[in-house]
Amino acid sequence: MMTSAPQSFREASARxxxxxxxxxxxxxxxxxxxxxxxxxxxxxxxxxxxxxxxxVVGQGLLEAQLVVVIAQEGLFNGGAVGEVHGAKIRGALLRxxxxxxxxxxxxxxxxxxxxxxxxxxxIAISEIMRALFAAQAAGIPVIALVGGTCGAFGxxxxxxxxxxxxxxxxxxxxxxxxxEVIETVKGVEEFDSRDRALVWRITGGKIRxxxxxxxxxxxxxxxxxxxxxxxxxxGSKTMGDSPRxxxxxxxxxxxxxxxxxxxxxxxxxxxxxxxxxQVWQHMGLGEEVALMDPAEFNRCLEARER
Amino acid sequence: xxxxxxxxPSLQDDTLSPQTLLHGVVSSGNLEVLVEPGPDAARCxxxxxxxxxxxxxxxxxxxxxxxSRHPVGGLTFSIHDAGATPAVxxxxxxxxxxxxxxx
Amino acid sequence: xxxxxxxxxxxxxxxGHEVIEAGQVLCGWGQTAAGRVHVIGTTxxxxxxxxxxxxxxxxxLRGVADDGNQPRPIVFIADTQxxxxxxxxxxxxxxxxxxxxxxxVNLARSAGHRLVTLIDGEAVSGGFLAFGLLADxxxxxxxxxxxxxxxxxxxxITRIPYERLTELAGFSPVFAPGADNYWRMGGIHALxxxxxxxxxxxxxxLQGSHEDERARLGAERGGRKLAASVAxxxxxxxx
Numbered sequence: 129m130m131t132s133a134p135q136s137f138r139e140a141s142a143r144x145x146x147x148x149x150x151x152x153x154x155x156x157x158x159x160x161x162x163x164x165x166x167x168x169x170x171x172x173x174x175x176x177x178x179x180x181x182x183x184v185v186g187q188g189l190l191e192a193q194l195v196v197v198i199a200q201e202g203l204f205n206g207g208a209v210g211e212v213h214g215a216k217i218r219g220a221l222l223r224x225x226x227x228x229x230x231x232x233x234x235x236x237x238x239x240x241x242x243x244x245x246x247x248x249x250x251i252a253i254s255e256i257m258r259a260l261f262a263a264q265a266a267g268i269p270v271i272a273l274v275g276g277t278c279g280a281f282g283x284x285x286x287x288x289x290x291x292x293x294x295x296x297x298x299x300x301x302x303x304x305x306x307x308e309v310i311e312t313v314k315g316v317e318e319f320d321s322r323d324r325a326l327v328w329r330i331t332g333g334k335i336r337x338x339x340x341x342x343x344x345x346x347x348x349x350x351x352x353x354x355x356x357x358x359x360x361x362x363g364s365k366t367m368g369d370s371p372r373x374x375x376x377x378x379x380x381x382x383x384x385x386x387x388x389x390x391x392x393x394x395x396x397x398x399x400x401x402x403x404x405x406q407v408w409q410h411m412g413l414g415e416e417v418a419l420m421d422p423a424e425f426n427r428c429l430e431a432r433e434r
Numbered sequence: 435x436x437x438x439x440x441x442x443p444s445l446q447d448d449t450l451s452p453q454t455l456l457h458g459v460v461s462s463g464n465l466e467v468l469v470e471p472g473p474d475a476a477r478c479x480x481x482x483x484x485x486x487x488x489x490x491x492x493x494x495x496x497x498x499x500x501x502s503r504h505p506v507g508g509l510t511f512s513i514h515d516a517g518a519t520p521a522v523x524x525x526x527x528x529x530x531x532x533x534x535x536x537x
Numbered sequence: 538x539x540x541x542x543x544x545x546x547x548x549x550x551x552x553g554h555e556v557i558e559a560g561q562v563l564c565g566w567g568q569t570a571a572g573r574v575h576v577i578g579t580t581x582x583x584x585x586x587x588x589x590x591x592x593x594x595x596x597x598l599r600g601v602a603d604d605g606n607q608p609r610p611i612v613f614i615a616d617t618q619x620x621x622x623x624x625x626x627x628x629x630x631x632x633x634x635x636x637x638x639x640x641x642v643n644l645a646r647s648a649g650h651r652l653v654t655l656i657d658g659e660a661v662s663g664g665f666l667a668f669g670l671l672a673d674x675x676x677x678x679x680x681x682x683x684x685x686x687x688x689x690x691x692x693x694i695t696r697i698p699y700e701r702l703t704e705l706a707g708f709s710p711v712f713a714p715g716a717d718n719y720w721r722m723g724g725i726h727a728l729x730x731x732x733x734x735x736x737x738x739x740x741x742x743l744q745g746s747h748e749d750e751r752a753r754l755g756a757e758r759g760g761r762k763l764a765a766s767v768a769x770x771x772x773x774x775x776x
Contacts, residue, residue: 141459143456158770158771158774159767159770159771159774160454160456161454161456161468162454162468162470165763165767165770168763169709169711169712171435172705172709173695173697173701173705174435175485175695175697176435176460176483176485176514176515176516177460177483177514178459178460178466178514179456179466179468179512179514180456185771201459203459203460203461203464204459204460204461211711211761211763211764211767212763212767214764215752215763215764215765215766215767215768215771216767216768216771218752218764218768218771219767219768219769219770219771219772220771222768222771222772223771223772226772241662241685243685243686243691243694243695243712244695244711244712245711245712246684246685246686246691246711246712247684247685247710247711247712247713247718247719247722247724248711248712248722248761248764249685250662250665250666250670250685250724251670251719251722251723251724251751251755251761251764252764253666254666254670254671254724254751255749255751255752255764255768257639257666257671258671258749259749261643265647280632281632282662282663283662283663283666285632286632286635286636286639286663286666286667287636288632289630289632289633289635289636289637290636290639290640302630302632303627303630303631303632304620304626304627304631304632304635304663305620305622305627305631305663307627309622310622310623310624310627313622314622314623318622318623318624319624319627330624330627330628331627335628336630339629339630341630341632341633380644380647381598381601381602381644381648384594384598384637384640384641384644385598385602387637387640388591388594388595388598388637388641391587391591391633391634391637392591394629394630395587395588395591395629395634397629399625401625401628402624402625402628403628404628407628
C-alpha cells in the first residue's frame with residue numbers, strides 16, 4: 129500500500145482541505161471565487177474582502193459517494209460568519225437535500241459571528257441551524273471536522289455539536305466562548321488565555337473527546353480526517369445524543385431524554401473541577417493521557433464507555 | 435482600500451490550461467490572487483485591492499518583475515491584499531503560476 | 538417573580554396563567570382564547586449556563602412528552618445577556634448544552650408545537666441562539682435590546698473608530714444593536730408597541746408556517762439583501 133507523508137489539516141487552507149478530503153478531481157464548487165460574491169459590509173467598513181467570503185461550498189465524491197462539502201477559511205477574519213458566508217453554508221446544506229447527498233462534510237474553522245456584520249451573522253447562524261436540522265430530517269448525516277487554527281467557537285461551536293458526528297484533531301479546539309473573551313470579561317484568574325496548556329486542557333480535542341463532546345480524536349492529518357469521515361458516512365457510528373429527526377421518529381424523544389440525563393450527570397461533576405486534568409484524574413486516568421496518540425486514546429475511552 | 439489597475443506586456447504560454455484558480459488567503463500580511471483568462475494574449479492584467487495605502491510604485495515594480503519572469507500573457511490576476519510585503523507578493527504570485535502549470 | 542414579568546404574563550394571558558420562576562427560569566402555562574400554551578423562558582437578563590440550559594431543555598422535553606398527539610404552542614420568553622462566561626462552564630462543554638437545547642426545541646417543532654418567542658428585556662448572542670432565535674415567530678416587546686456586541690466593544694476589537702461605527706449604524710442595520718435593526722433584517726418578525734392588545738396579538742401568532750422565512754423577510758424589508766439570493770444561488774445555481 130502506498131503511504132504518503134501526512135498533510136497537516138491545521139496548516140492547510142480551506143481549499144486544500146476540500147481537495148484532500150475528496151476523491152481526486154471530483155470537486156465542483158458552487159458560487160466560486162470567480163463570481164466575486166464578496167461582503168458589502170466589510171467593504172463599507174473599509175476592511176479587506178475575499179472572493180469567496182471565507183467559505184468554500186460544493187459537491188464531490190468521497191469513496192465514490194456523492195457528498196456536499198463546506199469548508200470555512202479560518203485565516204480570513206477568523207472564519208467568522210457574515211451574511212454571504214452564512215448564506216453559502218445554508219444554501220449548501222439545503223442543496224444536500226436536493227441532490228440527495230450521502231453526507232455533508234462541514235469543516236468548521238471559526239470563532240463564530242463576524243463582528244463587522246454581527247446581526248447578519250447571528251441570524252445566519254440560526255438559519256444554518258435550521259438548515260442543518262432540515263438536512264438531518266431528510267436522512268442526510270452532517271459530519272463536523274474540527275482541526276483548523278480557529279477551532280469551533282461561538283455559534284459555530286453550537287453548530288458543530290448539532291452534527292451527527294464530530295471529528296477533532298488533538299490540536300482542534302471546541303467551545304462556546306473563547307478563552308480571550310472570558311479572560312477579558314472575568315479576569316486572568318478565571319481563565320489565563322496565554323496559558324496554552326490550560327487552554328488545550330479545557331478546549332482541546334482530547335478533553336472534548338473524553339467528555340463525549342467529540343466522536344473521535346484524530347491525528348492532524350487530512351488523510352486521517354478523510355478516512356474517519358468516510359467511515360462515519362457509511363454509518364458505522366453516530367453520536368449518542370443526535371437523533372436523525374425524520375419527522376418525529378418515535379425514539380427521538382427518548383434519545384433526547386437520555387441525552388438530557390447524560391448532560392445533567394456531567395453538570396453534576398464536583399464543582400471544584402475546573403481543569404481537564406481534574407476530569408482525567410476523576411476518571412482514574414493519570415499522566416499517561418497526554419502521551420497517548422489519538423488511536424490509543426480512542427481505544428482507551430471506547431473500552432471505558434463499553 | 436486602494437485600488438490599482440495595471441496592464442503589462444508578457445509572453446504567452448499556450449500549454450497553460452485556461453481555467454480560474456484562487457491561491458492564498460486574505461489575512462494580515464497576506465493576500466489572495468484569483469487567476470483568470472484575460473482579454474489580450476500579449477499582455478497580463480493586474481487588478482489590485484490593497485489595505486496598505488501609498489505603495490503603488492512598489493506594486494508596479496513587483497508586478498513588472500513577475501510579468502517579465504514568467505510567460506503570463508493572456509491572464510488576469512485579481513488580488514485582495516491585506517498588507518503583504520513585496521517578498522510575500524512575489525512569492526504568492528510565483529506559487530499561483532506554479533499551480534497553474536501543474537493543474 | 539419580578540413585577541415586570543408578572544405584569545407581562547397578566548397582559549398576555551388575562552384569562553389566567555400559572556408560571557413558576559426558579560433560578561431565573563420561567564416554566565408554566567398561560568390561558569389563551571385558543572386554549573392553554575406552554576410558557577418557558579428566562580428572566581433578569583440571565584447569563585445562560587449549563588444549569589439554565591438544562592432547565593429549559595427539560596421543560597421543552599416535558600411539554601413534548603405530556604402533550605403527545607395534541608401538541609400545544611410553546612411561548613418562549615427570552616431575556617438573556619448571552620452565555621455564561623466561565624472556565625468551568627467551557628470545560629463542561631456549554632456549547633454542547635446549547636446544542637442539546639436547540640435539538641429539543643427543534644424536536645418540539647417536528648412534533649407539531651407552534652413556537653413563539655417574545656423578547657422581554659435583552660436578547661444577546663449565544664443565549665439567544667440556543668432557543669429564542671429558533672422559534673417560528675419572534676417578537677420584540679417595547680424596550681427589548683437585541684445585540685451581539687455594543688459598539689464600543691466592537692470598536693475596540695475591530696479597531697474601527699467608535700464615531701465611524703455610530704455614523705455607519707445610521708445607514709446599515711447589520712452590526713449595531715437594536716430590535717428594529719433585527720426587524721429590518723428579518724430576524725425578528727414583529728415589534729409590538731405598548732398600546733396594543735398583546736393577548737389578541739399573541740393568539741394571532743399561534744398558527745402559521747414552520748418554514749424559515751427570515752432571509753426572504755430580510756430581503757423584502759431591505760435590511761438583508763443578499764442572504765436569500767445567495768442561498769438560492771447555491772441551492773439552484775450551476776456553479
